[in-house]
Amino acid sequence: GHALWLRYPPLAEQAQGTPAPVTGLVAAAGTPTQAATRQELLRGLGGLQGTAPPLADAVGRPGALLVGTPDSTPALAQLRPALEGLGREGYLIRSVEIDGHAATAIVANDDIGALYGAFHYLRLLQTGEPVDALDLRSAPEVRLRVLNHWDNLDRHVERGYAGQSIWDWHRLPGWVDPRYTDYARANASIGINGTVLNNVNANAMVLTPMYLEKVAALAEVFRPWGIRVYLSARFSAPVEIGGLETADPLDPAVRRWWRAKADEIYARIPDFGGFLVKANSEGQPGPQDYGRSHADGANMLAEALAPHDGIAMWRAFVYSDEEPDDRAKQAYTEFVPHDGEFADNVLVQVKNGAIDFQPREPFHPLFGAMPQTPLMMEFQVTKEYLGFATHLVYLGPMWEEVLRADTHAEGEGSTVAKVIDGSLHGHALTGIAGVANIGTDRNWSGSHFDQANWYAYGRLAWDPHASARDIAGEWVRMTFSRDPDFVGPVVDMMMDSHQAAVDYMTPLGLHHLMGRGHHYGPGPWVEGGPRADWTSVYFHRATRDGIGFDRTASGSDAVSQYAPPVAREFGDLARVPEDFLLWFHHVPWDHPARSGRPLWDELVHRYDRGVAAVREMRATWAGLAGQVDAERHAQVAAFLAIQAQEAQWWRDASIAYFQTFAQRPLPEGHAPPP
Template structure:
């Protein structure tokens, strides 16, 4: 009896409760893997052989020891030579004579590419992680650890990878008071009051996370910049952050306010052709590089939404960008000039304005200028067609700008995997040089032979313990980095890696969660803006539905401008009979989008004004299809909740409960979206609901009465 009791107590003691998790570790959790799998992996990691150390190689070595120690339960021993099977050899030909002696073919890998290869060294089996540059070796370490995290075989490895995009950057819309424009994850990461003296450990963890997916740049401050960001008092703070990020291959950039010479030094002009103004920028850039020798350059928002710019002096965007480019060129810096512009005059179609302003300037920008173009022609909507500038400026490098923070997609509480949106844009065919001229090929430079290439993501990162405001919003940061490294990758495969690294490798969890993620973006499109509708959100805060709003003084700031619904029909006519925005696309694309019978349903009301009784491909009338889509979106969220409810056994309670609560919020708000929009559009269309469809829970008057003065993330 006593023996049985002792055995029972021992068994209970050996049962380890699930570790409480809050999401801080992101996809770099390195939790111990099952004993049998660990036993199979350990022979491949018996010792670590690393060459001469630099700050970056030290970070790579530490990450490898941390990862292997966490995953396998014991870190490999370190030594200067391979003495037994299972060594991991890390380094570059210049840092390691052992790597140099292997005579590996690293040609074409650049400074950021790497090799992971199974080799034999002095008769012993080994795995070499080698690169031309230190940062390439660091990227290789993260790739090797991902193999273990996702339970891939380690025998017979022969991996050769390099980034297809040069500038892979996060844009932080962070203000100096630590507020974040369109931020839904707490305050800014950057502790401006305590910098440069206190460097929070979180800065290093931020750098590690970015390096793990190949992100190599960060813009510290809001595109709606204040001149003070370029003052010496803040430059020394930026320099302190740059010092933390440098070992992880991350360069610091700053958003530059075009009028800074007036505001910081009292000049009377910022005319880009004024020699005094040009001299001010040269001196300022020299000052920055004295503090930050590897400074990346400037991001500029000019002559847009009230921001100052070269057009204030009758100059072009090229004049303004080239002035800054000339100041940066001696130091190797670049200018990322945003193409999100629209004039202060009332347009016939806001979607056309960037094209109208920039296409005439093709070929007039300096070689170190790259245009940063939003994925669609309006403003980060749940769905937009690809921006017509992609493929229309063959002489100018273009980088795509995605928004990770979900300003128009339910903020942090709605589960929306944006990898699907990113992939949709990147695979869109511009037909600029015939079939296969995808947006991915525009931004990776292969379509027009550009060497300066880039991809930017508006960060969804803040001071919240889980970094992004919710667990699943981490996946959007992860997917952005992976697709910036290689825009041809599969969003589904990336989602599967993220789920395995962030939660568990159990296929009973991975398969349903990946399916849920891949369906989530389409669900939000359906319950917010189906069939090509856009910008139906509340004005200013962009929270919740307000398709009725016509309160702002400028027409194109109001939802009614975009849907144009009346008793006859709905939609924005951008065909040849309307604004003819469709003509900004290459002829084959324009022919498809401009033809009511050929345009995909997803873009129907973006390009066409359609009668309510128009017969859709589904056989339904447009009105019935609209109601169906709104209802389907809500049903999809309900399905997501059911899926998640069945997965509690595979997730720690803390993260499970948070996602459970957020999915509940998402269902409530999806229902609100559905009901409010149906109530509004039914009042205009004057048609009955399809048979069997549940009517809105409240009257239109109720939905119109709702007010949200403290919705988070509003622009200041």
């Protein structure tokens, strides 16, 4: 469990008599990143081949592996011209001939590219790909590939289901847990190059010298692995830890304070990444407290960071004190008017959908709507609304669906992925963030299958056009087994798991129906409390007449925030994808679904379908006993049993509740016994 996808089991276990692919390793170790690369290859090849290959200075016989840059490794200099366009982080992996011997070259412009290439090569071996005729070229499509830890300084992880925070603030910097290195290795293996250490609901204390010393110790561990450290900055820090009377972003003293704070941080951490800010949302302080805009706030921090090439990531998850007519509209309303006002080193970080990491949301209307501002994607790897770490839900298909969605901002084919990779509007500064699911649990993520979501996030961050199915296949082979009789059914199960969860929790575009506060289990009946949009009834709007949130022109008109072709599709009852029907429309209980069933029957059908899918997952997994070690098999089986029970709980509770409005009988064939 704790080795994640870097287990490196012997290749011979599955393919008897396979010759060792690598007979010698030519790898410099003159820099920390080179040393890390060499060490990882020795470790990986040692595990996969049974013994680590000998280190060599030159290629003396067939089967050598050379890794490095043209400068670090002269034998690779002949490949220099082929490195053009790969940037710092890209690499080539090629089967070549050197000094008359067949060899494999992993070569890059920079040490970090070579490290990424080494992990790619190990992945090929781990997944059972042939390595004898290679000609691979890869470079990341997104520049900043970042994890966001919602970790508090007391080690509680907000929305974390994998134990406590792995940052042991109390013992840092004196004790530097080796686990930090494992964390960095795992992230580097999937191309993650940044980490925001603390919660967006930030504590200003992290910006004080006592904590900065600890942050610097972590940055030192991560540096060889190409990972920069960022911090969530509390907007009111100048008041709370700086002794100023105000945090007004246009106040010269406040600006001076942030500049000095940035200088202080960079003096300790020269490659510090920058700040992430949640402002004027859910009670957090922000520029609006002083009558200023998001752009004023972001630009003040950007100005402090700019001399050091730091970045300000400003979140668009805003959610004001006043109740909006439709919470889905707020981010667009607040941000679009400021397009073009943000400084060059600001990224606006936008959640995948406009509500809040629901099991399924249409893509956020901000994507494509701010052409002059680089927008960062924010995905949630931790499964706040998807059954925590207990339910098996592979998020690859959900993220793929969002990335492939067409914003139509610049005509057909203007996908969200093209907004994120900067190609749609010509931005060189690009980024993606994933809210981490990492904690002190032995398996890191709270469950074995939740490791796949960390893995898939990194792989999609590197290439937002990649396939969720391919990524699942890689992960299963690396984590469990290369046996096709195992891989096939497990990948299918993972690929179907997201739709299953949507079906048993929030079918047909329903959303935000979880238990209040904790968000685990059904709570469609939640009403009352401090504000309307903290209830479920606000979102489903079920009455005797029908169900769903009218976001068309006759309702909140949130559809008009999308580009016209998308707005027309979502706004048209005949064309809206049925998965978003009740997200955009309020329809009568007898509204004919595309299946021909009346809506009520279709709703029940989908709940049943979700429950049946989980039963099938259980059966699939039970049938694979013996193909994976007993310990992991048993835990996954136990979790699937919980999920099966809770899928039924979701279904039965939701149907019973909605039936009080629909007042219709349960359709024929509902709830066949297991």
